[in-house]
Amino acid sequence: xxxxxxxxxxxxxxxxxxxxxxxxxxxxxxxxxxxxxxxxxxxxxxxxxxxxxxxxxxxxxxxxxxxxxxxxxxxxxxxxxxxxxxxxxxxxxxxxxxxxxxxxxxxxxxxxxxxxxxxxxxxxxxxxxxxxxxxxxxxxxxxxxxxxxxxxxxxxxxxxxxxxxxxxxxxxxxxxxxxxxxxxxxxxxxxxxxxxxxxxxxxxxxxxxxxxxxxxxxxxxxxxx
Amino acid sequence: xxxxxxxxxxxxxxxxxxxxxxxxxxxxxxxxxxxxxxxxxxxxxxxxxxxxxxxxxxxxxxxxxxxxxxxxxxxxxxxxxxxxxxxxxxxxxxxxxxxxxxxxxxxxxxxxxxxxxxxxxxxxxxxxxxxxxxxxxxxxxxxxxxxxxxxxxxxxxxxxxxxxxxxxxxxxxxxxxxxxxxxxxxxxxxxxxxxxxxxxxxxxxxxxxxxxxxxxxxxxxxxxxxxxxxxxxxxxxxxxxxxxxxxxxxxxxxxxxxxxxxxxxxxxxxxxxxxxxxxxxxxxxxxxxxxxxxxxxxxxxxxxxxxxxxxxxxxxxxxxxxxxxxxxxxxxxxxxxxxxxxxxxxxxxxxxxxxxxxxxxxxxxxxxxxxxxxxxxxxxxxxxxxxxxxxxxxxxxxxxxxxxxxxxxxxxxxxxxxxxxxxxxxxxxxxxxxxxxxxxxxxxxxxxxxxxxxxxxxxxxxxxxxxxxxxxxxxxxxxxxxxxxxxxxxxxxxxxxxxxxxxxxxxxxxxxxxxxxxxxxxxxxxxxxxxxxxxxxxxxxxxxxxxxxxxxxxxxxxxxxxx
Amino acid sequence: xxxxxxxxxxxxxxxxxxxxxxxxxxxxxxxxxxxxxxxxxxxxxxxxxxxxxxxxxxxxxxxxxxxxxxxxxxxxxxxxxxxxxxxxxxxxxxxxxxxxxxxx
Numbered sequence: 001x002x003x004x005x006x007x008x009x010x011x012x013x014x015x016x017x018x019x020x021x022x023x024x025x026x027x028x029x030x031x032x033x034x035x036x037x038x039x040x041x042x043x044x045x046x047x048x049x050x051x052x053x054x055x056x057x058x059x060x061x062x063x064x065x066x067x068x069x070x071x072x073x074x075x076x077x078x079x080x081x082x083x084x085x086x087x088x089x090x091x092x093x094x095x096x097x098x099x100x101x102x103x104x105x106x107x108x109x110x111x112x113x114x115x116x117x118x119x120x121x122x123x124x125x126x127x128x129x130x131x132x133x134x135x136x137x138x139x140x141x142x143x144x145x146x147x148x149x150x151x152x153x154x155x156x157x158x159x160x161x162x163x164x165x166x167x168x169x170x171x172x173x174x175x176x177x178x179x180x181x182x183x184x185x186x187x188x189x190x191x192x193x194x195x196x197x198x199x200x201x202x203x204x205x206x207x208x209x210x211x212x213x214x215x216x217x218x219x220x221x222x223x224x225x
Numbered sequence: 226x227x228x229x230x231x232x233x234x235x236x237x238x239x240x241x242x243x244x245x246x247x248x249x250x251x252x253x254x255x256x257x258x259x260x261x262x263x264x265x266x267x268x269x270x271x272x273x274x275x276x277x278x279x280x281x282x283x284x285x286x287x288x289x290x291x292x293x294x295x296x297x298x299x300x301x302x303x304x305x306x307x308x309x310x311x312x313x314x315x316x317x318x319x320x321x322x323x324x325x326x327x328x329x330x331x332x333x334x335x336x337x338x339x340x341x342x343x344x345x346x347x348x349x350x351x352x353x354x355x356x357x358x359x360x361x362x363x364x365x366x367x368x369x370x371x372x373x374x375x376x377x378x379x380x381x382x383x384x385x386x387x388x389x390x391x392x393x394x395x396x397x398x399x400x401x402x403x404x405x406x407x408x409x410x411x412x413x414x415x416x417x418x419x420x421x422x423x424x425x426x427x428x429x430x431x432x433x434x435x436x437x438x439x440x441x442x443x444x445x446x447x448x449x450x451x452x453x454x455x456x457x458x459x460x461x462x463x464x465x466x467x468x469x470x471x472x473x474x475x476x477x478x479x480x481x482x483x484x485x486x487x488x489x490x491x492x493x494x495x496x497x498x499x500x501x502x503x504x505x506x507x508x509x510x511x512x513x514x515x516x517x518x519x520x521x522x523x524x525x526x527x528x529x530x531x532x533x534x535x536x537x538x539x540x541x542x543x544x545x546x547x548x549x550x551x552x553x554x555x556x557x558x559x560x561x562x563x564x565x566x567x568x569x570x571x572x573x574x575x576x577x578x579x580x581x582x583x584x585x586x587x588x589x590x591x592x593x594x595x596x597x598x599x600x601x602x603x604x605x606x607x608x609x610x611x612x613x614x615x616x617x618x619x620x621x622x623x624x625x626x627x628x629x630x631x632x633x634x635x636x637x638x639x640x641x642x643x644x645x646x647x648x649x650x651x652x653x654x655x656x657x658x659x660x661x662x663x664x665x666x667x668x669x670x671x672x673x674x675x676x677x678x679x680x681x682x683x684x685x686x687x688x689x690x691x692x693x694x695x696x697x698x699x700x701x702x703x704x705x706x707x708x709x710x711x712x713x714x715x716x717x718x719x720x721x722x723x724x725x726x727x728x729x730x731x732x733x734x735x736x737x738x739x740x741x742x743x744x745x746x747x748x749x750x751x752x753x754x755x756x757x758x759x760x761x762x763x764x765x766x767x768x769x770x771x772x773x774x775x776x777x778x779x780x781x782x783x784x785x786x787x788x
Numbered sequence: 789x790x791x792x793x794x795x796x797x798x799x800x801x802x803x804x805x806x807x808x809x810x811x812x813x814x815x816x817x818x819x820x821x822x823x824x825x826x827x828x829x830x831x832x833x834x835x836x837x838x839x840x841x842x843x844x845x846x847x848x849x850x851x852x853x854x855x856x857x858x859x860x861x862x863x864x865x866x867x868x869x870x871x872x873x874x875x876x877x878x879x880x881x882x883x884x885x886x887x888x889x890x891x892x
Contacts, residue, residue: 064888094810
């Protein structure tokens with residue numbers, strides 16, 4: 001939170017900027033509440049955590065029911081690919097936070113550079129995932145395939161969860177990359193600047209959450225040997 | 226409602242203050258906006274207009290659900306087919322459940338009265354994220370029309386019951402995907418409302434007002450908003466998984482592929498039990514405000530009331546599996562969940578006692594909202610106490626999936642929540658529209674409603690106890706007498722509801738004009754703002770002067786007089 | 789906006805950490821990743837899973853506290869984040885009543 005952030009204060013009305021969407025000309029009604037936006041973002045992140053939480057609950061249930069099947073099925077996953085993706089995501093988290101530091105210090109170009117690196121990391125992650133999944137699908141391991149249907153039931157659950165959890169996570173990576181790209185546009189257009197960077201901070205929170213979930217997915221799926 | 230000319234270069238606050246000095250103001254209905262006509266409603270970010278749009282849409286969906294209920298009850302008048310066949314009956318009770326739960330009672334009080342009243346109770350001009358608020362309404366509309374669409378265009382309408390348990394929901398030929406996606410979108414809408422309210426109540430309170438200075442209606446919404454945020458995502462993922470399982474055979478829930486249907490039930494109830502508290506907590510809030518206003522007393526044990534709501538949130542989150550006592554859980558889990566179920570009774574009991582203690586020595590005035598509140602304490606107590614009968618393991622085995630459960634649930638929902646929805650409607654009606662309804666007709670409707678609920682649902686306790694299973698299309702002749710009484714009760718209830726709704730909607734345009742603090746309440750939305758409110762809710766930025774229920778203490782005076 | 793300076797006293801916190809500080813956290817995270825991969829190769833019987841999860845928890849605490857700034861944030865954010873963690877933990881424990889102690 002910077003020095004310009006506003007605490008809640010009903011008296012304060014800026015006569016510039018956007019206000020009520022439906023009457024922006026007539027009724028200018030704006031006050032900034034950066035802490036409020038941030039708390040809102042955190043609440044949204046909790047809903048995301050609980051969305052994944054449902055899948056983690058299922059993982060917990062099925063793994064306790066048949067640990068051996070999970071162990072056997074996990075042998076099909078490539079630890080190296082998983083580890084590389086972990087490092088890629090951790091690095092992207094670092095560059096994300098550095099981009100915020102840069103914008104706080106008014107280094108616009110440096111900030112843009114760090115965000116570009118973050119997106120590059122996201123793309124690397126996706127390419128990596130593409131190779132990982134296409135290898136699996138090539139071996140006939142995908143939901144509903146005949147090969148999977150012949151497996152022991154615990155392993156079917158494992159691969160079901162594997163595709164669902166990493167799939168949902170990958171979806172979040174794609175969304176996060178798009179959000180970061182939008183942030184870059186905002187920085188170029190000076191909507192995000194030294195005094196007003198709550199959008200970048202909130203996008204950063206989202207991106208770190210994507211990282212956070214992967215930190216748990218990695219040992220739960222790849223490190224069962 | 227004067228039409229004031231507007232200078233384009235002035236801020237709304239300047240205009241309002243000028244008009245105030247002239248002794249007049251522009252209500253939010255008459256204010257000129259960027260968009261004209263219907264768009265000035267559909268694209269508004271004003272929390273009051275959004276609240277009213279929710280009101281009209283909710284009432285529309287409610288009438289659809291009510292029609293389905295009427296048809297179902299009519300079908301049960303005689304054994305065997307009466308007006309529909311078995312498949313239609315399955316679809317009717319499913320759609321009745323889906324529409325009433327997801328489209329009416331869950332958004333219910335928070336979306337309508339929460340949106341309209343809560344920011345005013347805090348002395349705020351709007352919610353924290355007005356545009357998110359509008360988006361939440363749009364999602365609600367989309368979800369609503371998808372649910373209705375499946376009723377009209379979906380071929381065989383969904384017949385799984387609103388619980389859509391696997392494996393039946395994976396195998397049925399009926400249209401499952403569209404209504405489930407509707408429920409997913411409605412969940413999103415609910416999350417956004419909850420998120421918005423939590424932030425609003427932390428960040429938008431007028432200067433000087435602390436968390437424990439908020440009216441209890443706002444506290445009820447705060448507790449509700451937390452459940453919306455922490456529980457709704459779980460139903461979201463459950464719905465997605467059922468849809469994916471149906472489409473691609475992931476092997477997550479399908480027992481043929483090693484899935485565990487009991488885990489699906491766990492996930493479903495992790496949301497759907499707290500959802501009951503999403504429905505009831507705002508009702509508790511309305512009850513507290515109404516009882517304090519019409520007893521002219523400080524609510525008894527204000528802090529205990531606020532804290533007990535939060536206690537209900539967190540204990541209530543941990544009792545979901547009491548819906549699954551006969552699903553084959555472990556005995557230890559059944560015992561634990563039964564124990565916690567009884568524990569929820571404690572904060573709920575605190576609330577009931579505190580309301581009664583507030584009435585004690587109060588200067589009670591029986592108005593329509595007050596009548597509803599008193600009726601609600603009675604009906605909700607029946608619903609709540611029979612809930613304990615179902616929460617006990619041994620009795621639940623006997624009563625599970627019988628009409629006893631149906632009666633318990635509807636005593637809670639209609640007795641506890643719908644009554645308070647109508648109480649809130651009658652209580653804040655003069656605030657929202659600046660007009661007054663016919664109180665005699667409303668009181669007649671309210672009394673009919675009370676009779677109707679009891680005649681409709683009490684026989685269900687008896688036939689449920691005797692073994693009449695729920696969701697059955699047909700029944701043995703020995704149950705017919707109860708079904709007949711119950712169906713007659715449904716006619717009384719529906720007549721009462723229609724009477725009240727027509728009375729209220731007639732008064733929106735034709736009621737007597739009432740501009741001020743009609744009930745002489747002490748909360749900010751009544752005291753500091755005219756009715757109907759101006760665009761920014763208050764003519765001047767309000768000042769926090771006293772707690773929400775600082776009524777002069779009549780009881781002491783009376784004691785003195787008596788001496 | 790300067791006239792509101794006195795209002796944000798409560799939201800002030802110590803200076804933002806710099807580039808070097810975050811890079812150090814990142815090195816720690818990479819090291820922990822290496823550790824968890826290395827440990828996974830060693831057979832430690834029943835301790836393997838708890839150990840992997842413990843390392844994951846340490847890593848997530850680092851990300852939460854520093855990258856996501858919780859350590860420096862308003863008390864509201866801290867309480868919310870802790871509450872969310874508690875709820876997930878409780879649900880898993882309660883689910884465990886059924887899942888672990890299989891009766892049927």
